[in-house]
Amino acid sequence: MKSEEQRKKEISNAFLGAVYAYTEYEKETHFLKTKDGKQIYYAEIHLISTIKENEGIHITGLADKLGVTIGAVSQLLIKLERKGLIQKEKDPKNQSRFLIKLTTEGEKTHENHLKFHEEFDSLLFASVQGEPKEKVDFLERFLLEVCEKLEKKIKK
Template sequence: MIKSIKENEGIHVTGLADILGVTKGAVSQIIGKLERKGMIVKDTDPRNLSRLSLRLTPKGETAYQYHEELHQELDGLFKAALEDATEGNKAFLKDFLNSLDGKLDVYEKEVRPDRWQK
């Protein structure tokens, strides 16, 4: 959520829920936690005074930077691990991950739709 706020500064709860594909209630709960931790602030949207816009605090910016650096490190680890893999192993991994992704989609839509629907 911090990344989405960083990349869409001034976004409001509904817009964030749309981007993340979750309910406004779920976003509001997490926003409350992030606000209590000093990661974000809510400002009145000057274009719509009944709407709150979200932005990161300096602490939130630091968390965002740390998260991005962590992703870069992990990407490097994955790339290094795959350099030694055979083409057959890479093909297996690709097929496995595609299959898992499909099964997760089915789970999300059919097995537990109550958790994901807006």
């Protein structure tokens, strides 16, 4: 019979293995690259999604929505502009700020990100399909609890 310490390590290793596999899957998928093969990073794709959901938002609004500094958003926007995914336009109501919109390529990138999530959701659902509802509910609670505890650790 395995000791509690061995069991703890096995569960931890299994979880970390799943996290690592997901990270590699996310990095390697063709859905998170531009048409010319440039990598789209996690922070960039979520900024693209926020821009899509808030078409014509300004830099300060993006920073507020994402809970990051204006400087951090500005740096990401520079990268996205170089990749041809966003465009900045002067705000006609306030000439000192820019409104941010997705380019056609940015729109495609956003759509590919949605496809990525659909594919991953299907993969994950297939892994639990046929399992009793109680097991699936436990898994969901477990993952949410781990996420919550990790977020608390980060905020310390």
